[in-house]
Amino acid sequence: MSTHTTDLRVGMIGYAFMGTAHSQAWRTVNRVFDLPMQARMAVVCGRGEAKVAEAAAQLGWQEHTSDWRALVARDDVDLIDICTPGDSHAEIAIAALDAGKHVLCEKPLANTLDEAQAMAAAAARAAALGVRSMCGFNYRRVPAVSLMRRMIAEGRLGEIRHVRAVYLQDWITDPEFPLVWRLQKDKAGSGALGDIGAHIIDLTQYVVGQRIAGVSALTETFVKHRPLPGASSGLSAAASDGSGGGPAGRGEVTVDDAALFLARLDGGAIATYEATRFATGRKNGLRVEINGSRGSLVFDFERMNELEFYDATLPAAEQGFTRILVTEPTHPYMSGWWPPGHLIGYEHSFTHQARDLIEAIATGADVAPSFADALQVQLVLDAVVRSAQLGSTWLEVKSAPTEAIA
Amino acid sequence: MSTHTTDLRVGMIGYAFMGTAHSQAWRTVNRVFDLPMQARMAVVCGRGEAKVAEAAAQLGWQEHTSDWRALVARDDVDLIDICTPGDSHAEIAIAALDAGKHVLCEKPLANTLDEAQAMAAAAARAAALGVRSMCGFNYRRVPAVSLMRRMIAEGRLGEIRHVRAVYLQDWITDPEFPLVWRLQKDKAGSGALGDIGAHIIDLTQYVVGQRIAGVSALTETFVKHRPLPGASSGLSAAASDGSGGGPAGRGEVTVDDAALFLARLDGGAIATYEATRFATGRKNGLRVEINGSRGSLVFDFERMNELEFYDATLPAAEQGFTRILVTEPTHPYMSGWWPPGHLIGYEHSFTHQARDLIEAIATGADVAPSFADALQVQLVLDAVVRSAQLGSTWLEVKSAPTEAIA
Amino acid sequence: MSTHTTDLRVGMIGYAFMGTAHSQAWRTVNRVFDLPMQARMAVVCGRGEAKVAEAAAQLGWQEHTSDWRALVARDDVDLIDICTPGDSHAEIAIAALDAGKHVLCEKPLANTLDEAQAMAAAAARAAALGVRSMCGFNYRRVPAVSLMRRMIAEGRLGEIRHVRAVYLQDWITDPEFPLVWRLQKDKAGSGALGDIGAHIIDLTQYVVGQRIAGVSALTETFVKHRPLPGASSGLSAAASDGSGGGPAGRGEVTVDDAALFLARLDGGAIATYEATRFATGRKNGLRVEINGSRGSLVFDFERMNELEFYDATLPAAEQGFTRILVTEPTHPYMSGWWPPGHLIGYEHSFTHQARDLIEAIATGADVAPSFADALQVQLVLDAVVRSAQLGSTWLEVKSAPTEAIA
Amino acid sequence: MSTHTTDLRVGMIGYAFMGTAHSQAWRTVNRVFDLPMQARMAVVCGRGEAKVAEAAAQLGWQEHTSDWRALVARDDVDLIDICTPGDSHAEIAIAALDAGKHVLCEKPLANTLDEAQAMAAAAARAAALGVRSMCGFNYRRVPAVSLMRRMIAEGRLGEIRHVRAVYLQDWITDPEFPLVWRLQKDKAGSGALGDIGAHIIDLTQYVVGQRIAGVSALTETFVKHRPLPGASSGLSAAASDGSGGGPAGRGEVTVDDAALFLARLDGGAIATYEATRFATGRKNGLRVEINGSRGSLVFDFERMNELEFYDATLPAAEQGFTRILVTEPTHPYMSGWWPPGHLIGYEHSFTHQARDLIEAIATGADVAPSFADALQVQLVLDAVVRSAQLGSTWLEVKSAPTEAIA
The missing domain is CATH 3.40.50.720 (NAD(P)-binding Rossmann-like Domain)
Structure with a gap:
């Protein structure tokens, strides 16, 4: 120490x-x-x-x-x-x-x-x-996600062909769930798209090391009006300041319930993305699959301590998806925690984030994701919103003015 | 008997x-x-x-x-x-x-x-x-798929919100895999789209009971030229008649390697579809997830004897995805086969198809999928091809002139 | 041909x-x-x-x-x-x-x-x-099981330490299920032990290449009396000849509902075995796990087209259980069937058995499992029954007089 | 607050x-x-x-x-x-x-x-x-385990027939792993048995609400001598005080590497137990399956946020093992943590333990597991050791003098 x-x-x-x-x-x-x-x-x-x-x-x-x-x-x-x-x-x-x-x-x-x-x-x-x-x-600091990044950077997947990313939740499937701040455009900016879609945009660009270059999108608001809430906090139904209107009334949902888009990445991969709060039974279903010429990787946040790896360079009779339990000391961030097989949870990703930020501040190094990286995600979100408004028209994503994805 | x-x-x-x-x-x-x-x-x-x-x-x-x-x-x-x-x-x-x-x-x-x-x-x-x-x-006659149809028709999922369908294979990821007939437009019509994409179009429309009303699509051919084959058969690399050119030469791949599209169904669901032969590690990965207001269903052909069902009407503490082993006598087609837990295979879907066709012929009844149903799938395929050619422009799918989806 | x-x-x-x-x-x-x-x-x-x-x-x-x-x-x-x-x-x-x-x-x-x-x-x-x-x-001829045998024989697991085998069914959990022939000692010899326990004894000895040398056992009959049946066939409740007594009566269950035993194998492995018809929810749950010094293998018949392999010789950060989809042409028996990812079912093991028997007859070769192999299984069954009768006393398994396990 | x-x-x-x-x-x-x-x-x-x-x-x-x-x-x-x-x-x-x-x-x-x-x-x-x-x-305070206890107490499994418990690790499969304190009888008492076997004894008795009444056991030490360590801590190979002998030497392993036993519980269930540190690939594989007349439950610590439940009272066509993600506010301990689908880790079980102990101290209530409960586990461990020494002889487990399992 x-x-x-x-x-x-x-x-x-x-x-x-x-x-x-x-x-x-x-x-x-x-x-x-x-x-x-x-x-x-x-x-x-x-x-x-x-x-x-x-x-x-x-x-x-x-x-x-x-x-x-x-x-x-x-x-x-x-x-x-x-x-x-x-x-x-x-x-x-x-x-x-x-x-x-x-x-x-x-x-x-x-x-x-x-x-x-x-x-x-x-x-x-x-x-x-x-x-x-x-x-x-x-989510970049979930060890399995960091490991994806490392393995792809090491060339274990070869040339990346496909990205398949969904972020599925179901907490507003009930039409009587109230109009919390996350369902109001002036507070939240967008709905599923900005809240959870932003995560899979950042995560996939990060692990693959390619940027989204263009999109064709579709959004939907399944439930158009909802009860005005009493009090709001986090992901629960509690009260929201300034939602306007009494507790007996209903207000308009001004954000998307679901956002879907096709994309091309600047390194040649093609992709599907989906963010929704209406996927019944999926609680925090952030799932990403990457297919490359030499192998594939699959991550599912609901099993966040696992990473599935397909190594197409093994003998044919022994190929398959390997469930790596990402709890070994050689895995990112894990040497600080428990022995192998002793899982970590959601909050640990924030601890890892704090660790890297502290180290960057102490050493004077840059740390990712920077605001420039986040701006680039914002440019994708913006293109998605506009494409959806234009009836799924293909839109190129403008480049962020500054540095590359770290 | x-x-x-x-x-x-x-x-x-x-x-x-x-x-x-x-x-x-x-x-x-x-x-x-x-x-x-x-x-x-x-x-x-x-x-x-x-x-x-x-x-x-x-x-x-x-x-x-x-x-x-x-x-x-x-x-x-x-x-x-x-x-x-x-x-x-x-x-x-x-x-x-x-x-x-x-x-x-x-x-x-x-x-x-x-x-x-x-x-x-x-x-x-x-x-x-x-x-x-x-x-x-x-695939309609895989018992788990028939069961999906039955459960959705019975209202177990409520109002359908999301369809998420992929058909993933990897048999041509090797750029030296030869130019078999399935990679030639004049023989095969299209690539992954018509060969396997057609299956998930038909399957999802069948189980949901809704038709695809519009699409925005993107297709890609990752490997543009391939060795001319010697002799072809089925999904293997063997010879193709009339592929033109000697064994030393290369020919152009004239079909898609992968096809992705967003869709709206006529009953209000929104959907993503993907068909590819470049998903390394996925051998016959036909996977479909349907989310409705009361529950969800998930099918994966690589585990074709299973169906996952989420029942959102159960007590909250007991909800989850239930792995139904579709081998009970009460499951479609299974009374003819083995005791519960004794699996069936790929070929059995063809036996079930033959059974239903024989019964229809004997009784003079209509049998689905009819040619009209198949024409409707063809209309979707056609819209996908044209949308991709037009840079993902949204295209409505024309209605087949005749009867509804059976 | x-x-x-x-x-x-x-x-x-x-x-x-x-x-x-x-x-x-x-x-x-x-x-x-x-x-x-x-x-x-x-x-x-x-x-x-x-x-x-x-x-x-x-x-x-x-x-x-x-x-x-x-x-x-x-x-x-x-x-x-x-x-x-x-x-x-x-x-x-x-x-x-x-x-x-x-x-x-x-x-x-x-x-x-x-x-x-x-x-x-x-x-x-x-x-x-x-x-x-x-x-x-x-079950020896399920391709995944044959592959286990091959991999262990090739040394992929190193020295075998543990065998963990269960065969779990649930078809008689209902006390009103009738007294079919499989529940009568004079017809069936024993209950779960001989019917399904025999399979895991043979299967594990076969894949590991070691024989069970001694056992300590426990058996139980949970439901002691059952309704006399009307007519019996296979695993269903139908009639049994000579069950004695009218349809309104009850008869004594004279076989075990479940049999559990510990064992030592003659190559140094230690093992647990369990066969039961009271494992609610397990329909044909034949599951075997083998742990060796270099790796492990896991098979579950309810996913009979899969084999899980852990290779402890891979880099630590990439180790994990690999789900091998046993449908490749290089896998045992599979070249005769469908393309990769297209599953086979229960009945195929019998077709493979017929194939090997026909080849042996045609070529004049020995074929396994021989009657001597089956006699050795019988000696284990006999030791299990006697150990259970003696209050779990450890009993050595006598050697079959003839040849080794093929 | x-x-x-x-x-x-x-x-x-x-x-x-x-x-x-x-x-x-x-x-x-x-x-x-x-x-x-x-x-x-x-x-x-x-x-x-x-x-x-x-x-x-x-x-x-x-x-x-x-x-x-x-x-x-x-x-x-x-x-x-x-x-x-x-x-x-x-x-x-x-x-x-x-x-x-x-x-x-x-x-x-x-x-x-x-x-x-x-x-x-x-x-x-x-x-x-x-x-x-x-x-x-x-492990009692892992929410999924607490939920097992609650569901069984509520009668969801009916009459308990089978307990199937293993605790599998692999951290000493390498014969060059040193002789740390956990491998020395004078420090650790026993090997896998007391270290991890104790957990599954306590856990199963707790969730089922029955005590182990008798056992037949077998233990094994696969690697009999190991290098003397330099310095020990936790589950790593580091130094142990008083291990006796220089760093170049080897010492005798005086505890079991693996312990297996059959058991009868006092409520009529029969059971198999296995604790081992030689299950290659299993890092913290605490797995328990309970079968009852109305349903079954399965827990695997390597997926500690999940519980599988089979409800045999559902319609036959919809029965199956339900993967409950134990992250709902209605699940034990979870209201204090994150929204549904946001996992917790190993350490959280200790936080829950601290919570319950603090509440008991503050309110003057008893708290389980008491020392009497732990003594009863010790009586089982003792019977297992003696049964193994006596060649798997069946031994009844003496009753702890004091109170029942809480």
Whole structure:
């Protein structure tokens, strides 16, 4: 174990689903990994004074505040961790970066392309001054996903032909499920597309090392009106601020329930993508299959400790999909955890994310996914939305102005 | 057991992969099922006299011929079973129907829409005279698929939201695999699309009871030139007649290696479809998932004796995907076979197909999939090809002129 | 295809479950495999004249008889295929062998050790005169099981440490299921032990190439009395001859419902075995796992086209259980069937058994499992029964007098 | 969130594998669950002063000491958490209980029956004074296992017929793996039997609600001598104190590599058990199947978020094993964690254990598994060892003197 000469004082904004997951990561990361900086859970920020005080006590933050601008301005905070809905990402992130704070921002980066571009620009400016920023596509840090990336980069799949990606959930199949903020365009930007589709866009581009170059898309909102909620939090049905209308009324669902698209990647692969909240029985069914000339890989988040690998270079009589239990010390991130066969869970991806961010800050290195990477995802999301509006017309995805996918 | 008062004398044209499978069905069907007619393996027909004689001996046909026109004209043959490549389907089928023979024709019905329309018209004419016709979408008769249809028809899935269908194979991933007839447009009509894509189009429309109303498509040929073959048969690399060119040369692949499309079904479901021969490790990976408001169903041909069912009406703590082993006497077709847990194989779907066709002929009933059903599949294939040519433009699928999907 | 210069005229005794499966094999074997002899379905034999006539018509046998002694004496029959319950195996098989007929006898070889020894002696006498005999442990001929044997023989597992074998069924969990012949000791010899336990004893000894040297056992009959049946056949509840007592009464179950035992194999492996008809939800759950110093193999009959292989010599990060789809041309028996990924079923194991027996007869070679092999299984069964009677006392398994496991 | 009026000051002894897992639990439990007491990570204790200081810093304990007797005597510690090897459990636990400290003790309770009995007696004495004790069979608190218990208690399986339990690992298959403390009888008591066999004994008795009444056993040590280690920790090969002998030498393995036994449970079920460290490819393969008259349940720790349930009361055509993803709010312990489909890991079972222990202490309730429960497991272990020594002789398991399985 190292002597922690430096603290990394974190100020986290938002304390619902994502805030809880990030708290667990900040609390755990230095206990599991040997790191050059020590994360400190300094301040948590939320809108209601009483509720944020309660959250601070529950989650173990030293201080709390309801004023994010004051938080961003504090000298005794080193990093701003943004866990709010997408409509506030840009304002907070840009302010924090301009104040010289490192920033970790939940995905999707922003609700609009303009915001995302402004954020990427702010991140570039800050980077020149040694300030780090990262977008929270946490699934990259699931060990099985990191292993996919590594194996493809090592050439184990050969030339990539096919990407097949779905992210299937079912939490709004009931038409009486209320109109929470995630179903409102002004809060969430889009529906299944931005919330979960963004994950499979980022994940597949990351593991394959190719960018989506063009898309043809189709979106659908199966249930057009829903009951107005009382109170909202995370993925549950609880209350949403500003949803407008009394508890007895109904409001319009202004986002997609499902988004499907075909794509071509810039390295020659072709792909299908689907994100939906209406896949009955699929709870967090993020599944990706990659087929290459020498082999294939399959990942399913509902079995996140496993990776299936088909090695077409083995003798024909012994080929098959190998269920790799990704719990060996030689697997990414796993040396910090338990002996082989002792599984890890969802929250661990956030701990790994925190680990890599801390190391980057301590060593002054870049860390991915950058805001530029996240902007590129945003460009794909934008093309998908426009293609769907244009009746599935094929649209090329514009290039992000800055660096390549890390 | 009934007394078989009537024989059904079969004349089969083509004796390669499909001919072998059909032979096994005709040989077996009356041994397993109690039927009002007795199939007789009367005549097999093929191009080379010596080879068809050999096939007759191997497969157990009483007679053989190399003249299909003479076969179609014989008085002592009741049914013509067409197992040739798609380029000869129309001519043979129309001749047979016009000669008053019942016809079983392999899929896809034809290589062109014009041919398919002419065949459907011939079938309609013949039907008025009591002649039966059927297209060989054999996967409908896999018990698990029949069970899907039954459960959806009974309302177990509620309102259908999503269809997710892939048919994945990998037998031409090697660029040195030769240019067999299935890779030549003039013989095969199309590539993965017509060969295996047609199956998932038919299968999903059948089980869901909805028709594809519009598509946006993308096709790809990864390997554009291949070695000319020496001799071809079935799915192996052996010789193809008339492929033109010596064994040292290469020829152009004129069909798709992979075809992907988005679709809307006329009952409100949205769908993704993919057919490819480049999915390394997937040998006969026909997989279909259907999500409805009350439940979901999943089928994977590589585990063809199983069906996964999610029942969203069960208590929340006990919901999950149930692996139904489709080997119970109460499952479709299974009462004829073995005790529960004793699996059946690929060829059994052809035996079930023969059973239903024999019963239809004996009772004078219609049997599905009709040529009109197959024409409707052809209309979808045609829209997919054109959409892909037009850069994924959305195209509505024209309606087949005649009856509904049976 | 060869010219079949010789016929192999089969006389089959018994036409219930096993007789139906064997009929399918004799009907199919020469259609799928290129063999030096042609099987002819000459005569079927059963007790009731009317019923055996019906069976002959249904199953496609040329003649029928109710006199097995006359059948065995016929000059125009070459092979006797015994598909009756175990209580008649010895008498029929010895008579047939002494009459110079080749014999295929269903398992278990006999109901008593004395009978089995007499049968093995008769087989040895007959073998000296060129007469072949074989016991129907058909699971050896499931391609995945044959592949296990091949891989272990090639050393892919290294030194064998563990055998873990279960055969789980559930068809008599209902206490109202009737007292069919399989639940009567005088007809069946034993219960789950001889019916299905015999299969896993033979199968594991075969694939591992070691014999069971000692056992400690426990048996149980959960339901002690059951309704007397009306009529019995195969695994269904129908009538049994001579069950004694009227249809309204109940009779005593005189066999085990479940048998469990620990074992040591003569090559150093240790093992657990379990056979039961009370494993609710397991229909034909024959599952075997073998662990060796270099790898492991897992087979589950309910997924009989798959074999799981763990190769501990691969790089640590890529080790895992590989699901081999045993449908490649390089897999045992599969070159005769369909393209990769097109599954086969239960009955195919009988066709493979018929193939190997025909080849052995034609070439004058020995074929396994011999009656001596089956006698060795019987010695294990006998030790299990006695150990259970003695309160799980450890008992060594006596050696069969003759040859080693083939 | 409650106001934590009371602290629960924990002193933990041992900081290797188990100490790390327990630390994660104490750190997390109040962040995830709303509890009446607040756990404080007060003191960690270990043998080497420097190393325990390092551990305290790494794991986040406020103080550290190398004197467990002093720790047990402190007034400012409320609970002693024993994470040492089994040879020190009795002395520490009895001292702590007699000093009025609540005790959480890792399993197996002790290395000998005498020790276990003394510990259970001490726990009974302490309980009369309001002191709580618990044995760390953490797998009871895997939500899927808790759900098994609940479903069986609710009668969903009916009468229990079969228990089939294995705990398979492979970490010592390499004969060059060193002689760590877990392979030494004086440290560990027994090998696979006590380390992992104890878990499946406790788990199955817990979920079924029946006790093992008699056993017939077989044990084996495949590798009899191993290299002496340099330094040991947890499941890795590192150094062991007092292993005797230089690093170049070899020592005798004095424990079992594998233990197999048959059992009868006192409610009528029959069972097979197997614990081994030689099951190549199985990393933490704790698998349990329970068959009852109305259904079955299957659990596999390598897929610890899943539970398979077979409901034999459903319509026959829809029966099958249902893969329940045990991540719903209605599942045990899961309301504290993430949305459905977001998995938890191995360490969470320790957090749940801490939760239940804290609640019991706060409310003055008994908590299971008690030391008496753990003594009963010890009685089974003892019978297994003796049966194996006596050549698999059947031995009845003596009853623990005190209370029933909770």
